[in-house]
Amino acid sequence: MSVLPYLVAGWIFLAGCYGIATSRHLVHAVGCLAVCQSSTYVLLLAVGYRDGGTAPVHSDLAPGSRPVVDPVVQALALTDVVVGATVTALLLALVMQVAKRHGTVDPDELSELRG
Amino acid sequence: MSRRLRMWVLAVGGLGVAALLAAAALRLPGFGGDDHPYGERAVEASLARRTSNTIASVNFDQRAFDTLGEETILFAAVLGTVVLLRQTRDERQVRPAPERVAAPVRRYALVMLPVALLTGLYVIAHGQLSPGGGFQGGVVVATALHLLYIGADYRALERIRPVGLYEVGDAAGEAAYLILGVAGLVGGSAFLANTLLPYGTFNTLASGGTVPLLNAAVGMEVACAVVVLLARFLDQAVEIERSTGSGNDRGE
Numbered sequence: 001m002s003v004l005p006y007l008v009a010g011w012i013f014l015a016g017c018y019g020i021a022t023s024r025h026l027v028h029a030v031g032c033l034a035v036c037q038s039s040t041y042v043l044l045l046a047v048g049y050r051d052g053g054t055a056p057v058h059s060d061l062a063p064g065s066r067p068v069v070d071p072v073v074q075a076l077a078l079t080d081v082v083v084g085a086t087v088t089a090l091l092l093a094l095v096m097q098v099a100k101r102h103g104t105v106d107p108d109e110l111s112e113l114r115g
Numbered sequence: 116m117s118r119r120l121r122m123w124v125l126a127v128g129g130l131g132v133a134a135l136l137a138a139a140a141l142r143l144p145g146f147g148g149d150d151h152p153y154g155e156r157a158v159e160a161s162l163a164r165r166t167s168n169t170i171a172s173v174n175f176d177q178r179a180f181d182t183l184g185e186e187t188i189l190f191a192a193v194l195g196t197v198v199l200l201r202q203t204r205d206e207r208q209v210r211p212a213p214e215r216v217a218a219p220v221r222r223y224a225l226v227m228l229p230v231a232l233l234t235g236l237y238v239i240a241h242g243q244l245s246p247g248g249g250f251q252g253g254v255v256v257a258t259a260l261h262l263l264y265i266g267a268d269y270r271a272l273e274r275i276r277p278v279g280l281y282e283v284g285d286a287a288g289e290a291a292y293l294i295l296g297v298a299g300l301v302g303g304s305a306f307l308a309n310t311l312l313p314y315g316t317f318n319t320l321a322s323g324g325t326v327p328l329l330n331a332a333v334g335m336e337v338a339c340a341v342v343v344l345l346a347r348f349l350d351q352a353v354e355i356e357r358s359t360g361s362g363n364d365r366g367e
Contacts, residue, residue: 002147006140013136014129021125048154051147056158056169059244059318063162068169070154071161075173079185082250082337086192089344093199096351100203 005046012039026095026105030088037084041077048073165314166323171243175329179307182329183292186336190289193340197282200347207358214268224266231259239334243323249330253337261345269353278346281339288336295328 012035019032048070054061056071099105144150161172174182202208216224235255242248264272296307304310315322 002145003140003143005146006143007137010133010136010140014133017129017132018125021121046146047143048151049147050149050151050154055246056154056161057244057246058162058167058169063158067149068154068158070151071157071169071173072153075170075178078170078174078250079181082185083188086189086340089348090192090195090199093196093347097199100357 005042005049009039009043009046012036012042024106024108026098026107027092029107030091030095033091034084034088037080037087040080044073044077044080045069162317164309164324164326165317166243166326167318168243168245168248170246171248171326171330172323174248175243175326175333176309176324179296179309179329182333183296183307186289186292186333189337189340190285193285193343196344196347200351202350202355205358206355208354209356211269211353213270216266216268221266224262228259228262228266231262232256235259235338239330240320240327242330242334243326244318244320249333249335250337253334253339254341256334256338257341257345260342264349269349272349276342276346278343281342281346284339285336285343288332288334288339291332291335292329295325295332299325 016032016034016036016039019035020029023029023032050067050069053067053069056068056074061068095105098110102110104110157173157177158169160177161167161169164172164176166172166176235252235258237252238247238255239249239252242252260276261272263275295311299308299311300306302311309324309326312324312328314324321327
């Protein structure tokens with residue numbers, strides 16, 4: 001089953017998409033977007049894993065004594081987490097504005113334009 | 116679009132994406148495989164520059180320019196949130212009332228505050244040595260300050276948290292990163308190249324050239340950015356109210 005983690009990442013992504021499409025509340029939709037994004041963490045870390053590998057930190061590990069997992073994708077996952085958190089904050093701020101201006105946070109009731 | 120039609124579109128699209136993802140997953144190198152050419156080169160480069168945390172080396176040395184982009188996204192998102200959550204004309208600010216806090220909550224929050232603050236600063240300072248760094252430590256520092264909101268009340272938090280100062284700190288952290296980049300350029304090499312400072316002794320606090328400095332700049336920016344973000348959201352929840360007699364209801 002050496003492809004299972006990749007499939008898990010895909011499954012998390014699709015679960016998030018399902019949540020966004022069926023959402024009845026914008027905060028819930030933002031949460032589902034965070035679920036979609038977390039699938040990318042699983043994918044990145046799965047790509048970088050090496051059997052028997054440990055963290056690529058050499059403060060208490062003699063270099064070369066053990067295999068280490070891929071540090072490049074770990075750094076990418078860090079970037080991913082930071083960007084995900086800030087985008088979530090920005091979207092939640094937008095949701096607050098929508099709630100104030102339109103009096104609803106149900107995406108289905110926000111279909112008409114209002115000027 | 117009716118809900119029923121939407122579910123059909125979602126099902127067709129979802130199945131298509133699932134099929135493509137599964138096909139792609141089967142062609143990827145197997146999970147746990149031994150072939151990581153980029154990872155091996157990153158570890159070598161990191162050891163050559165005496166940075167024991169390879170991830171810090173990737174983020175602040177080998178891919179420092181990408182981290183500048185990431186930091187700028189954070190900066191822009193904070194800016195956007197500040198603009199979106201400002202007080203509008205039909206809103207007024209109310210002074211939050213002092214709150215009573217259960218004695219054990221107050222005690223433990225106030226004991227934890229300096230511990231959490233110190234932990235955050237430790238994580239930032241040791242980013243080049245052990246897991247952690249500016250991004251993680253910055254979040255810990257900002258969270259530590261908010262223990263005062265849990266342990267005392269919003270007024271106490273506002274006293275130690277002049278938001279204007281933290282907005283300046285956010286911009287200063289971003290600017291410090293850029294200046295360190297330009298310093299590399301002035302020093303006769305490339306933008307953000309880690310050639311400015313001696314690499315130091317492996318596994319000591321001053322190792323890694325500019326990595327600790329960039330870590331500190333990012334730590335400052337992230338701590339200030341999270342404080343400003345939370346301040347804007349807390350203001351909305353605690354202080355800002357819709358003035359009476361205006362149009363539509365709040366819809367909460």
